[in-house]
Amino acid sequence: MSAQSHGLATHGASPTAPPDVPKRKRGWPVAYWYLLPVAISALLFTIIPFIYTFYISFTNYHRVFRSREFDFIGLDNYRQALSSGGEFFPVLGWTFAFMFITTLLNVGGGMVLALMLNHDRLVERNLYRTILIIPWALPSILTIQVWAGLFGLSGPINLVLQNLGFDRVRWFLEEGSARSAVLMTNFWLSYPFFMTVGLAALQAIPRDLYEVADLDGAGTWNKFKDITWPFLVASVTPLLLTQLAFQFNNAGVIILLTNGDPQASPGSRYGVTDTLASFAYKLINEQGQGDMGYAAAYGVFTFLIIAVFIIISARATNAFKEID
């Protein structure tokens, strides 16, 4: 096993490099032909729109479908966002809280389930796994809408709570319950992926490691700490960064579930479950809003935050070092 991984680690670098070099040098312009589709796509659908968004963020462009004329207003959109009455900081706070809490819940919950299903004597493991994976297999655009209905004031969840003798919960009308509803729904959507990854890693642990540990008299806790846990963590860690970035931008679940509601205070434009991404959507799409320049400023903020986030985590983890 270790010899094999050693081989895997080196074959990319030294043994193959010498015969490969002349070929590469001769053929490098060919690479651009392979990259042409991606390059065109990146230019048209990422770079140009990004520059244009940046430009729009300095204008008062309003209402996406009607007006064609707008003026350059400098940094006004940014000033408005960062001003004391602005929406940026409160929304940013919940965006970060949401990103970290939901990632922690989803990854942690998935790992706990993986550990439970991994028990040696649980012979019907695959049946449970197949059932528990179903939320992932269903299209989220539909299941989020289902959850929005389930949490309705007179919806099924409150019906169950009433029948069990509890009070109805005003799910989407109060800050704490609305935020819990978002986290619960997102957990339901995301835990199966981490459960699957974790279980695959646990099942790949060589049995003889445990047998040897048994012979050595290692207790359950020590086997878990020294064998199971390192394998589990190693399988999930590389996925954390992507998961955090995904959740940071995950506006779909919020728009379809709560639409950012309830309002932070009467008359405010943002709700307590709004993240930067969902708030920008509302600025663009909601009736009477269509404040495109202001929304674009939020796009730029989001970009800057993500860029900083990537750089810091790339530095800290070395995850994105190109080795070859």
Next chain:
Amino acid sequence: MAASTHELGGTTHRMAVPAQQPLPADVETAPAGTDIREEPKWYQGRRFQENLQVWIIRILVWAIIALVMFPVVYVVLTSFKADGRSLNATTLFPREYTLDLYRQLLSGQSNFLRWVGNSLIMGLTAGVAQVVFATFGGYAFSRMRFPGRKHGILFLLVIQMLPINMQVVAYYRMLAAVGLTNTRTGIILILGFGGSALAVWLMKNFIDSIPKDLDEASYLDGGSHWTTFWRVIFPLVQPMLVAQFIFGFIGVYNEYILTSILIADDRLYPLGVGVRTLSTALSTSWTLFCAAAVLGSIPILIIFFLAQRFLVEGLTRGAVKG
């Protein structure tokens, strides 16, 4: 397939080895001395303990399954509901059952079949586009050396994190310039032909895990990059091609934000956006939404379970190398 588990095991194995190292010396002495005397009592205790553990786990898992599956069971039963169409009901499950809601959806008096068709057109095109972009781009980044490669990869990483929905204004203006607003083509262009950075990145990592010796053999036979790509790489990346196609398809199927802004005509909506008109709190068609959700979920569910292996491998193997 095999290479992936090796790789996963390989990296983690190295971490676990130290725990194992002191053991080989004991292996020969320990069983002879201790096991024979202590085995029966110790064995019984362990057996009991394990039974207890496994039953606690079983009961917990049953409880979790009940909670997790509640929405699914509820929606399926509600989709057959005959008494009352709104979300607010006095009983959790219907008292009378009917197929009327399904008949209504499939009869053509609703837009449902149109939405299904739209989803298929947009999803299939986007899936194919993503596969082509990812395969060629990933191959170049993985196997070729050219000026700009390193920065190209970093660039890909950054733009894959960029929220596509932050750029709606720009997309709208671009589509308007070529007369493609409020069309399926516009959505296909943006969602199918754009946003391929993540797909390229995953494919690059997947190809990285294919041993280069195979390429070398093909080059020694006089093969070019092009023939090597088709003879060596293409057959080996097929699990990933399946995964990318499905990611592309489901990505469009699940997209709400851009589609709901860029398409105004409800006959052009894909399924997920279309049924939103039925599911909102004020709607009186909640049961009809449930039937639509069931019909709209079944194909995805089937595709998912058929291709599950590929999807999990595509996501994890791509990321593990990252």
